[in-house]
Amino acid sequence: MQWQPDPPRSFLRNHFDVIDSASGSFTVDTAGRTISGYADHKGGKLYFSATVDTAIAASGGGGTGWVRFATGANQQVTLRISTSWMSVAQAAANLSQEVGGKSLDTVRDEAQAQAQWDTVLGKVRIEGATADQMVTFNGEMSAWYVFSAMGFHPARMGSTDYTIGAPLFSKATISLENGHTLVVNAPGVSDTNRYIQSAALNGTAYTKNYLAHADLLAGGTLSFTMGASPSSWGTGANDVPPSITSGTAAPARLTDKATGGTLTASGENGPGEARDKLTDDTSMTKWLTFAATATLTDQLASAVTIKQYTLTSADDVPGRDPKNWTLQASNDGVTWTTIDTRTNVDFADRRQTRAFVVPGTASYSRYRLQITANHGAAETQLAEWQLLG
Ligand SMILES: [Ca+2]
Numbered sequence: 001m002q003w004q005p006d007p008p009r010s011f012l013r014n015h016f017d018v019i020d021s022a023s024g025s026f027t028v029d030t031a032g033r034t035i036s037g038y039a040d041h042k043g044g045k046l047y048f049s050a051t052v053d054t055a056i057a058a059s060g061g062g063g064t065g066w067v068r069f070a071t072g073a074n075q076q077v078t079l080r081i082s083t084s085w086m087s088v089a090q091a092a093a094n095l096s097q098e099v100g101g102k103s104l105d106t107v108r109d110e111a112q113a114q115a116q117w118d119t120v121l122g123k124v125r126i127e128g129a130t131a132d133q134m135v136t137f138n139g140e141m142s143a144w145y146v147f148s149a150m151g152f153h154p155a156r157m158g159s160t161d162y163t164i165g166a167p168l169f170s171k172a173t174i175s176l177e178n179g180h181t182l183v184v185n186a187p188g189v190s191d192t193n194r195y196i197q198s199a200a201l202n203g204t205a206y207t208k209n210y211l212a213h214a215d216l217l218a219g220g221t222l223s224f225t226m227g228a229s230p231s232s233w234g235t236g237a238n239d240v241p242p243s244i245t246s247g248t249a250a251p252a253r254l255t256d257k258a259t260g261g262t263l264t265a266s267g268e269n270g271p272g273e274a275r276d277k278l279t280d281d282t283s284m285t286k287w288l289t290f291a292a293t294a295t296l297t298d299q300l301a302s303a304v305t306i307k308q309y310t311l312t313s314a315d316d317v318p319g320r321d322p323k324n325w326t327l328q329a330s331n332d333g334v335t336w337t338t339i340d341t342r343t344n345v346d347f348a349d350r351r352q353t354r355a356f357v358v359p360g361t362a363s364y365s366r367y368r369l370q371i372t373a374n375h376g377a378a379e380t381q382l383a384e385w386q387l388l389g
Pocket residue numbers: 256258259279280281385386
């Protein structure tokens with residue numbers, strides 16, 4: 001069996017062509033006018049199920065099969081086919097759900113499938129690719145592959161930079177959503193010439209081994225000179241992507257500086273719900289005061305810089321959750337500096353830990369949480385309070 005779609009999408013043929021492939025299966029249900037089976041395709045089985053609208057006169061074969069129709073001159077036979085990577089049954093279900101008895105023209109008109117297909121594939125135009133590379137590229141639905149084939153990839157998720165690898169094609173033209181066009185040139189790129197020797201962005205030498213998102217959005221021309229050996233391109237100290245840490249030391253996680261400090265509280269429900277329950281490292285215990293506002297102070301053994309602090313809601317009564325507060329800091333217990341202010345904070349869940357970033361870098365030996373409003377209850381409570389630095 002051979003599937004021959006329009007020439008521009010001839011890569012489809014490879015998926016369905018089982019004439020010259022190693023193996024496959026081909027089953028004909030004459031009474032049901034159904035043809036099904038699978039083709040081995042790059043390690044997986046691509047199952048198919050097809051129906052025809054004309055009586056099957058004869059058929060034969062096994063891994064390679066054929067079907068004959070007793071047609072008159074110029075009589076058209078319509079074959080509807082669907083595929084699945086799971087099973088013939090799934091392929092048949094896909095055919096029933098997606099196409100049913102509709103003609104190809106009907107489906108195409110309803111879904112504007114042709115236009116959408118052309119639009120999607122038209123976003124990237126490739127030059128200098130082999131037929132097999134185009135089969136892989138156009139059949140690939142994974143962003144990582146498309147990015148990599150273009151020559152760059154968002155290796156550091158959450159950042160705005162794209163790490164440059166090496167392009168796969170001698171020329172790729174990407175039509176961006178904003179109307180700009182990015183052309184990636186790599187003349188002479190091949191399995192041998194796969195190392196970047198130099199690069200230029202819009203004609204200017206580009207030594208960084210990453211691209212900024214803004215550069216991509218601006219469009220333009222990115223050109224690579226390729227070679228057969230690794231080069232020193234992109235290895236300069238300022239050529240590597242920016243780091244979220246500074247210096248050469250390994251990143252260290254923040255630790256809770258509140259632990260071991262001397263706590264005082266404006267009120268508490270001791271001993272079961274006393275202030276020490278704020279720093280006992282479990283949200284199963286809580287501090288509670290019989291007031292709608294509260295002041296909590298932690299005097300530490302030495303001055304530390306706090307980068308974040310966390311508050312954990314307690315097990316019950318959301319009305320007791322803090323809503324408005326300031327975090328203040330001091331080194332002498334007399335002069336207090338407000339280092340963070342929060343209003344209308346909501347704890348959506350019980351025993352929910354919320355982290356708050358402190359912008360300043362100064363170090364202090366005392367920290368004071370001034371809860372100026374809660375969510376309406378006569379009491380205020382918290383399960384944990386951490387000072388992370
Ligand atoms: Ca703790």
